Amino acid sequence: MKKTIILRVLLALVIAGLVSVLAGCPEELVPVSIADRLNRLEADLNANYDNVYTNWHPESTTRQAGANPSALETALPSSETYTIGAPTISGDNGTTATATATFDSSVTYTNDTATFSMKKDGDDWFILSLSVDATFLPTVVD
Amino acid sequence: MAAILLFVGAGVAIAQYARVEYVDGFPELRKAQGGSDYIDFGMELQSGDSVVTGRDDFVELSQGADSSIRVEPDTVFTIREVETSTGRQTVMSNSVGSVSYRFGRMTGREPRIGTSTVVAGVRGTEVTVYAGADGSAMFLVDSGEVEVTSAGESVSLTEAQGVEVPAGGPPGEVFEIIGRAIDFSTWSGEKQDEFLADPIGSLRGLEAQLQDYYGELIVLQSLYTEKRAEYDAAYADLEDAVERFGRESDEAEMIREVVGPLGQEATVLAFNIRYYALTSLSLRRYLLGQMSVEMKTRYILDRENPTYTEFVALRDSILEEYESRITQHLVAVDI
Numbered sequence: 001m002k003k004t005i006i007l008r009v010l011l012a013l014v015i016a017g018l019v020s021v022l023a024g025c026p027e028e029l030v031p032v033s034i035a036d037r038l039n040r041l042e043a044d045l046n047a048n049y050d051n052v053y054t055n056w057h058p059e060s061t062t063r064q065a066g067a068n069p070s071a072l073e074t075a076l077p078s079s080e081t082y083t084i085g086a087p088t089i090s091g092d093n094g095t096t097a098t099a100t101a102t103f104d105s106s107v108t109y110t111n112d113t114a115t116f117s118m119k120k121d122g123d124d125w126f127i128l129s130l131s132v133d134a135t136f137l138p139t140v141v142d
Numbered sequence: 143m144a145a146i147l148l149f150v151g152a153g154v155a156i157a158q159y160a161r162v163e164y165v166d167g168f169p170e171l172r173k174a175q176g177g178s179d180y181i182d183f184g185m186e187l188q189s190g191d192s193v194v195t196g197r198d199d200f201v202e203l204s205q206g207a208d209s210s211i212r213v214e215p216d217t218v219f220t221i222r223e224v225e226t227s228t229g230r231q232t233v234m235s236n237s238v239g240s241v242s243y244r245f246g247r248m249t250g251r252e253p254r255i256g257t258s259t260v261v262a263g264v265r266g267t268e269v270t271v272y273a274g275a276d277g278s279a280m281f282l283v284d285s286g287e288v289e290v291t292s293a294g295e296s297v298s299l300t301e302a303q304g305v306e307v308p309a310g311g312p313p314g315e316v317f318e319i320i321g322r323a324i325d326f327s328t329w330s331g332e333k334q335d336e337f338l339a340d341p342i343g344s345l346r347g348l349e350a351q352l353q354d355y356y357g358e359l360i361v362l363q364s365l366y367t368e369k370r371a372e373y374d375a376a377y378a379d380l381e382d383a384v385e386r387f388g389r390e391s392d393e394a395e396m397i398r399e400v401v402g403p404l405g406q407e408a409t410v411l412a413f414n415i416r417y418y419a420l421t422s423l424s425l426r427r428y429l430l431g432q433m434s435v436e437m438k439t440r441y442i443l444d445r446e447n448p449t450y451t452e453f454v455a456l457r458d459s460i461l462e463e464y465e466s467r468i469t470q471h472l473v474a475v476d477i
Contacts, residue, residue, distance in 0.1 A: 071413060107381055
């Protein structure tokens with residue numbers, strides 16, 4: 001009897017473990033689309049600021065420099081709440097694309113138009129560059 | 143209307159990253175985002191990545207259609223980007239070993255090449271860069287033009303010319319390559335001998351180079367602090383205007399037109415601070431690390447030798463200063 005109970009407990013633990021593993025898997029296994037990436041950026045800006053840089057493509061300077069979150073602070077203040085609208089995607093050739101979306105935050109941005117240059121790394125889309133309504137500054141792309 | 147924020151332009155950068163065309167042996171890729179991986183045909187190197195070759199390894203990289211980079215055995219080659227006031231610039235360097243570059247027609251901004259201690263600007267060039275165990279460097283130009291700058295002094299090299307640069311010192315005399323047999327193993331062996339003959343001098347050269355980086359960092363940090371203070375003040379005004387007049391009020395919009403440029407300028411400075419911090423990390427990791435291992439091996443049975451104890455004392459003092467000046471700019475993923 002005691003042996004059966006122990007076996008059942010073990011079985012329950014194994015099932016619980018499997019369920020948690022499977023529940024965690026899909027996010028990593030399913031490719032990150034452009035819309036997913038922008039959703040993740042919004043989520044990280046609002047609740048996980050240290051991970052904001054991970055939304056940038058590994059070949060971008062922002063990915064490397066932004067690993068220190070303080071380097072991003074004057075660009076995307078961490079104290080604000082951000083909302084990124086549904087993107088409109090153009091020029092998608094399977095590797096690179098451009099996404100435009102409204103970009104809003106509690107202080108700095110007011111429903112501006114953000115332009116995201118996107119590039120794939122493996123199956124996942126990442127941000128290569130971001131500009132937000134350059135009305136009074138030129139968009140300084142080399 | 144809003145502030146403008148711009149992170150890392152796309153177009154030119156894509157052409158300036160390197161793609162693996164040929165691999166011999168089992169070289170290692172140390173990734174910018176941490177960790178390491180094998181290197182295979184067709185892989186693309188990204189900013190911050192390093193190629194590490196062993197004694198029997200060789201890697202050939204390409205950039206666009208007509209530029210190639212040969213990473214020879216026993217070399218650490220790194221590709222990085224730096225933000226400048228006029229945009230981004232690619233910097234490719236080998237902290238140890240030998241790398242040969244052949245640049246065809248330049249598309250976009252010309253890259254800078256060099257070692258952990260010296261950088262050079264290139265124009266339509268075939269050039270080989272040797273990095274010695276003592277931190278010294280040698281540039282050998284087959285064609286095109288190279289301007290080598292170190293310790294505030296520059297020399298220009300044209301076809302069939304070369305120059306040696308000691309760590310932390312100005313470039314030496316320009317010499318003609320023709321009629322002068324040079325190969326990396328001989329040169330590297332000589333540098334190794336020179337290092338072992340005067341490890342303290344080599345270490346002081348490395349220290350001088352790090353001091354140059356610290357100097358750059360101090361200037362950048364000062365500019366950043368100033369710009370950040372202006373930004374913070376403007377941002378506080380913006381928060382106040384948003385609270386008093388509303389988020390989309392004219393008052394808030396006017397202040398946003400000040401906050402945006404300040405924020406962008408501060409971000410560029412912050413990115414450059416990170417660049418110099420990561421370059422210093424590379425120098426400490428690869429060059430100082432290699433010197434330490436060499437000395438430990440050499441003096442394994444004679445740890446009380448005055449040369450070794452002096453080396454260790456100076457190394458520790460360099461590390462102490464490095465820790466106080468650089469570590470604050472690094473994060474776990476860098477290390």
